[in-house]
Amino acid sequence: MGKRSxxxxxxxxxxxxxxxxxxxVVEDERVIEAIPSIGFIHRGLEGLVxxxxxxxxxxxxxxxxxxxxxxxxxxxxxxxxxxxxVEVPDRAKLLRTIWAELNRMHSHLLWLGLLADGFGYENxxxxxxxxxxxxxxxxxxxxxxxxIFSVNKVGGVLRDIDEDKQKIILNTISEVEKELLVIExxxxxxxxxxxxxxxxxxxxxxxxxxxxxxxxxxRASGLNVDLRKLNYAGYGMIDLEPIxxxxxxxxxxxYVRLKEIYQSIDIIRQAISKLPADKTISVPVKGNPNGEFIxxxxxxxxxxxxxxxxxxxxxxxxxxxxTPTFANVLGLCEMLKNTELADVGLLVLTIDPxxxxxxx
Amino acid sequence: xxxLQYAPQALKNLFLPPVTTSYxxxxxxxxxxxxxxxxxxxxxxxxxxMCTRACPSNALSVDKMKGTWTINRFDCVACGFCVEKCPxxxxxxxxxxxxxxxxxxxxxYQKSPEVLEREAKQxxxxxxxxxxxxxxxxxxxxxxxxNANSPSETExxx
Numbered sequence: 001m002g003k004r005s006x007x008x009x010x011x012x013x014x015x016x017x018x019x020x021x022x023x024x025v026v027e028d029e030r031v032i033e034a035i036p037s038i039g040f041i042h043r044g045l046e047g048l049v050x051x052x053x054x055x056x057x058x059x060x061x062x063x064x065x066x067x068x069x070x071x072x073x074x075x076x077x078x079x080x081x082x083x084x085x086v087e088v089p090d091r092a093k094l095l096r097t098i099w100a101e102l103n104r105m106h107s108h109l110l111w112l113g114l115l116a117d118g119f120g121y122e123n124x125x126x127x128x129x130x131x132x133x134x135x136x137x138x139x140x141x142x143x144x145x146x147x148i149f150s151v152n153k154v155g156g157v158l159r160d161i162d163e164d165k166q167k168i169i170l171n172t173i174s175e176v177e178k179e180l181l182v183i184e185x186x187x188x189x190x191x192x193x194x195x196x197x198x199x200x201x202x203x204x205x206x207x208x209x210x211x212x213x214x215x216x217x218x219r220a221s222g223l224n225v226d227l228r229k230l231n232y233a234g235y236g237m238i239d240l241e242p243i244x245x246x247x248x249x250x251x252x253x254x255y256v257r258l259k260e261i262y263q264s265i266d267i268i269r270q271a272i273s274k275l276p277a278d279k280t281i282s283v284p285v286k287g288n289p290n291g292e293f294i295x296x297x298x299x300x301x302x303x304x305x306x307x308x309x310x311x312x313x314x315x316x317x318x319x320x321x322x323t324p325t326f327a328n329v330l331g332l333c334e335m336l337k338n339t340e341l342a343d344v345g346l347l348v349l350t351i352d353p354x355x356x357x358x359x360x
Numbered sequence: 361x362x363x364l365q366y367a368p369q370a371l372k373n374l375f376l377p378p379v380t381t382s383y384x385x386x387x388x389x390x391x392x393x394x395x396x397x398x399x400x401x402x403x404x405x406x407x408x409x410m411c412t413r414a415c416p417s418n419a420l421s422v423d424k425m426k427g428t429w430t431i432n433r434f435d436c437v438a439c440g441f442c443v444e445k446c447p448x449x450x451x452x453x454x455x456x457x458x459x460x461x462x463x464x465x466x467x468x469y470q471k472s473p474e475v476l477e478r479e480a481k482q483x484x485x486x487x488x489x490x491x492x493x494x495x496x497x498x499x500x501x502x503x504x505x506x507n508a509n510s511p512s513e514t515e516x517x518x
Contacts, residue, residue, distance in 0.1 A: 052416065059416040059439040123370065130379050137391075144395035144453070150439040158444070159393070182369055190365040 002028035007341065011040050015118055015345040018355035022333075022348070026341055034336040034344075036329050038358060045360040049319040054080060054289060057316070059150055064321060065357035066147050067110060070096075070103040071299045072321070072357075073152035075306040078232060079295040080154045083310055084287070089280040090234070092156040097234035097271045098169070099142070099149060101264040105176070106135040107300035108257045108264075111352050112187070115254060118346045119196040124186055131179050134172050141165060156282025166272050173265045180261060187254055197251040201347040203335040204248055213331040215302020215324050216260060217351050219244045220252035227298035238270050253350045288314050299324055301352045323357040395438050396456040400429055402469040404450035411442035411451060427471035427479065434464045 004027050011019035019040040025033040045064065049057055062073030074096050081088060113128035136146045142161050143149040151158045161169070187193055203213070208221035218225050219242060226242035228235045243259045245252035289310035296305050302324030309318040328351045336347055381388065390396065407424040419435035420442060422428070436458075443451045471479075 053413070056414055056416045056441060059437070059441055063437070123373070124366065127369065133379070140394055141391040144393050144440070145438065148437070148439070150395070150441075158440075186366045186369075191363045 004032065009034075009344060009348070013345065013348075015114075015349055016353065016355070018353065020329075020348070020353060020355045022336075022344075024336070024341065024344060029341050031336050031339050031341060031344060034333045036333055038329070038355060040359070041356055042359045045321070046319055049316040051315070053314045054310070054316055055154060055314075057319070058152055058154065061319070061321070062150065062152065063148060064360045065323070065354055067107045067354060068103055068299045068301065068304075068357075069147060070099045070149045070152070071297060071304060073149065074100060074233060075295050075297050075304055075321075076308070076319075077152045077154050078297070079293050079306045079308045080289055080310075082293045082295065083289040083291045083308065084154070084285060086155050086283060086285055088156050089278065089283060090237075090276050091160075091278060092281045093234035094237065094271045094275050095157050095161060095234075095281065096152070097238065098161065098268055099151065100233065101267045101271070102135055102138055102142075102169075103149075104300045105173075105261050105264045106132055106139070107352075108261050109135065111257060111300075111349075112254070115346070115349055118349045119193065121186075121193065124183060124193075127183050131176055131183075134176055138169055138172055141168060153282065155285040156280075158282070160279065160281050161275075166275070169268065170272060173268055177262065177265050180258075184258060187258055194251065196343075196346065197254055198249060200250045200343050201335045201339055201350060202248050203331055205246075207334055208248075208331060211330040211334060212327050213302075214327045215298070215300075215352075216253060216256045217302060217328050217331060220256045221248045222246040225303075227296055227303050230296065232295070232297050234271060234274075237274050238267050240267060250347065250350045257352075288312050289316070301325060301354055302328060321357075321360055323354060323360070325351070325354045325358045328353075329358075390455045392455075394455050395440050395453045397433065397438060397454060397458050398431060398436060398440075398442060399452050399454045400431075400469050401450040401452075402429055402471050403475050404448050405429055405471070406448055408447060410445045410447060414441045414445040416441065427476045429469045430466050431469075432464060432466045433458045434461070 004025060007024045007026055009022040009024050010016070011021045021037045021040070023035040023037075024031050025035070045060065048060060052060060058073055058076060061076040062069045064072045109128050109132035113125045113132065116122075116124035116128060139149065140146045142165055143151045143159060203221050205222040208218050208223055213221065213223070214225065222244055224242055224244050226240075228240060229242070240263060243256050243263060245255050247255070289308075290312035292307070292309040294305065294307050296303055304324055305320075305322035307318070307320040308316060311317045332348065332351045332353075336344060339347060407422050407427065407429070409422045412420045412422055416439060417435045417437050419432045419437075421430045423430075438453070440453050443453055
């Protein structure tokens with residue numbers, strides 16, 4: 001038995017642009033325990049709700065995260081719509097679904113690129129980001145910006161996707177699908193990729209359930225959890241089956257996320273084919289919210305949780321967001337036990353961490 | 361499992377042109393409806409201040425007397441909520457991002473002198489009307505009081 005020592009990982013580390021600190025207790029080169037600490041960039045979103053009008057807050061809440069911004073705005077708006085008893089038109093629901101899935105595609109492609117970068121496959125990294133660029137162009141075409149959509153409002157959406165744009169979306173996602181098939185082979189079959197991912201960072205199904213892991217991270221451990229089955233937004237009109245894997249390792253996480261891009265492409269196709277002819281995309285909302293509500297939805301990284309308490313004035317009493325990374329950090333620490341020190345950087349990436357959202 | 365999975369793509373990469381645009385030597389292209397930055401048709405602005413109250417990042421300020429509309433471009437997050445809120449629709453989102461700078465400078469838009477003069481005249485007219493109305497009201501009230509007082513004085517005697 002070797003001598004135990006503690007090696008700090010982060011808050012600044014090359015694999016992540018965001019600050020998470022892990023105290024790694026190591027014995028020789030093997031990690032025995034990981035103790036996390038977060039909270040380096042707290043921004044006080046929960047206090048800001050008392051100063052800003054609830055409509056203005058839509059634009060602040062969606063800036064919780066730069067990658068999954070659309071889902072944040074959507075979650076906040078849906079919570080308020082429940083409180084205010086507003087029924088959103090079907091077209092707006094499906095438009096939200098389309099944007100949410102475009103967002104998921106871009107997030108997963110970004111993650112695949114970062115993963116490739118994490119295990120040192122620079123060329124694969126650039127290929128993933130080249131494909132992602134097409135999805136970002138679709139964001140700009142439909143919503144007006146590449147990352148922060150700002151198309152949600154309480155009572156619907158602000159922009160419509162007309163038929164020309166629908167055609168462009170369908171063509172582009174077909175191209176993305178074709179190009180993804182080429183790099184998929186590398187991710188699934190390449191010797192170097194497999195040697196870094198297979199059997200590394202195992203989190204069993206029982207442990208994942210016990211620690212409350214969410215999203216693709218939990219699905220890769222064999223848990224069949226996908227909140228899109230709760231039928232929020234337009235998902236009630238969409239046919240989908242969660243993608244899971246029973247391998248429980250890093251390779252399974254890569255598999256689940258890559259397959260989810262194809263699933264998103266399928267959902268976008270379904271949603272576009274089901275867009276109703278009625279062009280109403282929002283309903284007028286009168287008065288101020290009064291009451292409280294909890295919404296849960298599936299972000300690219302897993303379950304996000306919104307709690308809003310309103311008091312009948314334009315300023316909310318309380319607003320809380322729990323992002324998926326917060327739920328997954330415990331799973332990460334469990335998974336890091338008994339791994340090689342050299343794998344820690346890659347394993348932190350496999351939960352798809354978004355530390356800055358966690359600390360909003 | 362294989363070792364040459366990526367070889368076809370790698371070979372292709374050798375002969376493909378770059379996918380990036382070498383901006384600023386080549387112009388950047390933006391789709392229609394891209395939210396670049398906020399623009400104002402200042403002469404139609406009524407300085408109501410709806411945009412300043414809507415702004416999530418407090419980037420806007422309005423001075424009614426001077427007729428100015430000020431935006432801090434580096435605070436603005438280009439969400440477009442001010443454009444949606446503007447009652448006169450004089451704000452708009454236009455294509456093209458702001459150029460970088462090393463100071464957080466503000467862009468000040470000033471109404472033209474004719475518009476300012478017209479507005480001052482309108483304000484003066486409204487003020488005069490209000491003053492006249494107030495005066496008329498005061499006179500009417502005084503008269504009513506006088507009328508109300510005189511019967512009340514006589515009534516108990518009768």
